[in-house]
Amino acid sequence: MKYQDLVRQIEKKQSFLCVGLDTAVEKMPKHLHQTPDAIFRFNKAIIDATHDIAVAYKPNTAFYEALGVAGWQAFEETVLYIKSKYPEMFVIADAKRGDIGNTSERYAKAFFEQLPCDALTVAPYMGSDSVQPFLTFKDKWVILLALTSNNGATDFQFTGEEKKLFEKVLDTSKNWADEQQLMYVVGATQAEMFTTIRKHVPKSFLLVPGVGAQGGSLSEVAKYGMTKDCGLLVNASRSIIYAGSGHDFAEAARAEAKKMQQEMASLLKEYR
Secondary structure: OOHHHHHHHHHHHOOOEEEEEOOOHHHOOHHHOOOOOHHHHHHHHHHHHHOOOOOEEEEEOHHHHOOOHHHHHHHHHHHHHHHHHOOOOEEEEEEEEOOOHHHHHHHHHHHHOOOOOOEEEEOOOOOHHHHHHHHOOOOOEEEEEEEOOOOOHHHHOOOOOOOOHHHHHHHHHOOOOOOOOEEEEEOHHHHHHHHHHHHHOOOOOEEEOOEOOOOEOHHHHHHHHOEOOEOEEEEEOHHHHOOOOOOOHHHHHHHHHHHHHHHHHHHHHHHO
C-alpha cells in the first residue's frame, strides 16, 4: 500500500483507528471457546463489525505463536481474510522482528511474500543491515520501534546526553528510507514527547499504541503529533475487541470503535 492510499482511507473514513487483534482465548466470549477455529471466528466478527470505521488492523503475532501451529494458522487466516474481503485495509504484522541481514531477509519473505501484510514492526537495535532487507519490498512498510509506551522504555530509550537514544534512532533511520516507507512506534503514554518526535520526523506516520486500556490521551496525541496528512495510526486493542463478553461482542466492539472514530473525526478537523 502506498502512502497516498493510506491518506485517502483516513480522509474517506475520517478515522485513523488501528484495531489491535491481540486475541487471547481466555478473554474471548465463552460461547466461542469450544467452536472450531475459535480465534479466527472471533477475529472475523470483529473485522466485519469495524471495517468501515478502522483504517488498519494489527494482529500481534505473540498471541498466535503462543498456541503453536493452530495459532499461526489463525493468524494466516486472519490476514488473508482481511486482504481478500477488505483489500483497502492496512494490515500490520506486529512481530517486532530484526536480526542479521540474511535472517531479516527470511522474516521479510514470511510476512511480505508468504502473507500479504502491508507493514511489519521492526526493532532497530542491530542497525541498518538488519532493517534494509525489509525495505527492499515495494509498497511495503517498516515500522521501527522508537519510543514505546511501557514502563521499561526509560531503561534505554532515554539514555544519552545531547541526543537521546530514541532521537538517534529517528535521525539515523531517515538515511535508510523516507516517510513513504518508514513509520515509527511512539507510545501514547509518552504524549509530552510528540513535539520532540515531530522535530525529527515531521512528515512520517506514527503508529501509536497506548490509547484505551493503557490510558493514553487521544486528544493529546492529535494535538502534538498530527500532520497535514494526519500522520497517525492510533491503535486500540483490548478496549475494543473485549468491549463485550456475550453473543453481541462484535456489536460492542463496533460501538467502542465508533466512539473513537467520532472523536478522531473531530480532531482531524481541529488540527489539520
